[in-house]
Amino acid sequence: MTKCPNCGAELRFSPEKQKMLCDYCASEFTTEELAEADKPITEAAAAPAKSEEQEDREKREFAEATRVYVCNNCGASIISDENTAAAECYYCHNPVTLSGRVSGEFRPARLIPFKLTRPEAEDVFKKFIKKKWFVPASFRSEKQLEKIVGLYTPFWLTDCKTNATVSADAKIIHTHTSGDYTVTNTKVFDCDRAAYMNFEKIPADGSKKLNDDFIDAVEPFDYKELTEFNMNYLAGFMADKYDVPKTDILERIKSRVLGAATEVLKDDIKGFTTVSITHQSVNLIRTDWEYVMLPLWFMTYIYKGKIYEFAVNGQTGKIAGLPPMSGGKFAAALAIIFFVILLIGGFVSGFLGG
Amino acid sequence: MKKVSKITTFVIVLIIAVLTANVAVYAYENNDDVYLNDTADFLTADEEEQLFDFMVTTAEATGWKIGVVSTAEDYSDNGVIRAAENYFDSYFGSSADGVLLLMDSANGNYVLHIVAANGARKYISNSDAIRIFEHIKPSFEAYDEFRTAATFLDDAINYRNGKKLPRQVNIEIAFFFLIAAIAAAAITAGVVWHRYHKHAKISATAYLNKGSINIYNRSDRFVREYTTRTRNSSDSSGGGGHHGGGSHGGGGGRGSR
Numbered sequence: 001m002t003k004c005p006n007c008g009a010e011l012r013f014s015p016e017k018q019k020m021l022c023d024y025c026a027s028e029f030t031t032e033e034l035a036e037a038d039k040p041i042t043e044a045a046a047a048p049a050k051s052e053e054q055e056d057r058e059k060r061e062f063a064e065a066t067r068v069y070v071c072n073n074c075g076a077s078i079i080s081d082e083n084t085a086a087a088e089c090y091y092c093h094n095p096v097t098l099s100g101r102v103s104g105e106f107r108p109a110r111l112i113p114f115k116l117t118r119p120e121a122e123d124v125f126k127k128f129i130k131k132k133w134f135v136p137a138s139f140r141s142e143k144q145l146e147k148i149v150g151l152y153t154p155f156w157l158t159d160c161k162t163n164a165t166v167s168a169d170a171k172i173i174h175t176h177t178s179g180d181y182t183v184t185n186t187k188v189f190d191c192d193r194a195a196y197m198n199f200e201k202i203p204a205d206g207s208k209k210l211n212d213d214f215i216d217a218v219e220p221f222d223y224k225e226l227t228e229f230n231m232n233y234l235a236g237f238m239a240d241k242y243d244v245p246k247t248d249i250l251e252r253i254k255s256r257v258l259g260a261a262t263e264v265l266k267d268d269i270k271g272f273t274t275v276s277i278t279h280q281s282v283n284l285i286r287t288d289w290e291y292v293m294l295p296l297w298f299m300t301y302i303y304k305g306k307i308y309e310f311a312v313n314g315q316t317g318k319i320a321g322l323p324p325m326s327g328g329k330f331a332a333a334l335a336i337i338f339f340v341i342l343l344i345g346g347f348v349s350g351f352l353g354g
Numbered sequence: 355m356k357k358v359s360k361i362t363t364f365v366i367v368l369i370i371a372v373l374t375a376n377v378a379v380y381a382y383e384n385n386d387d388v389y390l391n392d393t394a395d396f397l398t399a400d401e402e403e404q405l406f407d408f409m410v411t412t413a414e415a416t417g418w419k420i421g422v423v424s425t426a427e428d429y430s431d432n433g434v435i436r437a438a439e440n441y442f443d444s445y446f447g448s449s450a451d452g453v454l455l456l457m458d459s460a461n462g463n464y465v466l467h468i469v470a471a472n473g474a475r476k477y478i479s480n481s482d483a484i485r486i487f488e489h490i491k492p493s494f495e496a497y498d499e500f501r502t503a504a505t506f507l508d509d510a511i512n513y514r515n516g517k518k519l520p521r522q523v524n525i526e527i528a529f530f531f532l533i534a535a536i537a538a539a540a541i542t543a544g545v546v547w548h549r550y551h552k553h554a555k556i557s558a559t560a561y562l563n564k565g566s567i568n569i570y571n572r573s574d575r576f577v578r579e580y581t582t583r584t585r586n587s588s589d590s591s592g593g594g595g596h597h598g599g600g601s602h603g604g605g606g607g608r609g610s611r
């Protein structure tokens with residue numbers, strides 16, 4: 001039996017589709033795709049495998065040295081080392097209760113340690129907010145910064161092999177003038193492209209609570225700084241416990257690579273005046289995963305009953321987040337623009353002036 | 355009120371009667387305050403006589419030197435300004451207070467230029483001169499040089515008395531700006547709203563291993579060919595005869611020195 005190259009479950013042949021199907025992760029494969037999937041994604045040899053014994057020991061140590069706190073309000077699970085007590089939920093700021101230990105499977109093999117200190121992260125945030133004209137005045141107060149938390153966030157780094165196809169309507173257009181006439185000659189072509197291509201280490205957060213678009217916006221991370229996990233990195237920081245299994249992010253990965261793959265194939269359609277894509281698709285034919293923790297300075301702000309999230313990349317200082325917008329300031333700005341232009345128009349057209 | 359208007363009517367009738375009676379007898383004569391020079395021969399002898407009288411009245415009412423000149427020189431843009439100022443300076447002197455209207459017609463183009471000099475500038479600014487220009491232009495375009503000059507004199511008296519012409523409102527431009535204001539506000543609203551509600555999209559291209567791209571199918575199939583012919587619109591512009599063609603020239607003032 002062949003195993004699914006995306007999730008490891010067993011495949012079954014579908015006579016209708018003439019393809020191998022995975023009932024577990026809903027992947028589909030042609031025979032050619034399965035042959036292609038046999039080839040490894042990255043040339044570099046994987047890190048020397050640890051013995052099972054060593055892995056078990058590390059997991060046990062992790063379980064013993066960490067505590068899990070649970071927020072009764074929003075359900076967030078927060079991991080901290082045994083000496084760092086979590087008092088407040090990083091997400092909704094309600095008190096959290098100690099719920100015991102975490103199982104060893106949540107120990108990441110690698111992480112990127114925090115590089116940005118808390119004051120540096122606060123600075124990034126202050127500069128970001130200073131540039132936002134339309135945030136309510138109360139949002140700028142220092143108080144909010146007390147709630148900034150250094151959070152090791154669970155990520156699935158995905159290596160994937162894809163089979164991508166595009167179809168396009170392409171035209172060669174020649175125009176010339178003949179006497180009083182403009183003559184346009186158009187040649188129409190149907191173009192198809194298909195390719196295998198690999199994507200490496202696409203990050204996707206493993207936390208249901210965190211908005212995906214929002215977390216994507218702090219990318220990229222520099223993976224050269226990925227280091228072996230060590231409990232010492234956790235001291236003084238919090239970590240989030242993943243609650244999104246890796247197979248659940250397949251669709252998200254697929255939609256992200258579709259755009260990039262289409263771009264590559266469209267660029268290959270050369271020699272035409274216009275190229276318009278009529279069909280595009282991408283199939284993930286092999287996926288390898290690594291569970292890692294990436295550093296985010298995280299902050300939420302509750303304004304008029306709505307939670308606003310901000311994250312600063314703890315490695316690069318890139319910030320993401322959508323601040324609340326003050327309706328009054330926004331309306332005032334629009335009114336000013338509107339009336340200034342109207343005023344200029346008044347003078348130019350003669351309605352106003354001496 | 356009725357009495358007054360009756361008297362006015364009588365006076366006008368009388369004046370016209372007197373003028374008509376004396377047409378052939380009196381030719382006007384330029385003096386220190388008034389200068390009329392119809393080089394281009396726009397006006398009939400009657401009209402010249404009548405206009406001259408009106409110029410004298412205007413000079414008395416305003417205390418300004420009053421000049422009306424017609425030429426057929428086909429000036430350039432700057433040439434007409436210089437010509438008008440030269441007429442004013444050479445006749446009245448460069449330090450005199452006054453106004454002069456230059457009407458020019460040659461090669462189908464026409465030029466109006468208004469000089470407001472020295473003290474008159476206090477009453478007729480550049481933009482006022484442009485407004486007067488716009489006011490008298492329709493008469494000039496209708497080949498009615500007499501009315502052009504008469505209206506000009508009327509306006510000069512009014513401006514001297516602080517009565518400015520009503521503003522010309524360009525509805526099309528006003529409407530354009532209204533639409534522009536709505537569009538600018540809408541675009542700003544869209545951009546700002548988007549910035550506060552949508553995260554920046556990060557492409558996955560950064561994670562693509564370019565060396566791994568293996569394009570195994572590449573086909574460009576010719577489907578069809580077609581040719582279209584569209585006739586080019588030929589732009590023909592009608593030429594004008596005397597006074598025809600486009601407007602040229604404008605109003606202008608001159609600072610006191």
Ligand SMILES: [Zn+2]
Nearest residue numbers: 004007022025
């Ligand atoms: Zn599967």
Ligand SMILES: [Zn+2]
Nearest residue numbers: 071074089092
């Ligand atoms: Zn919570």
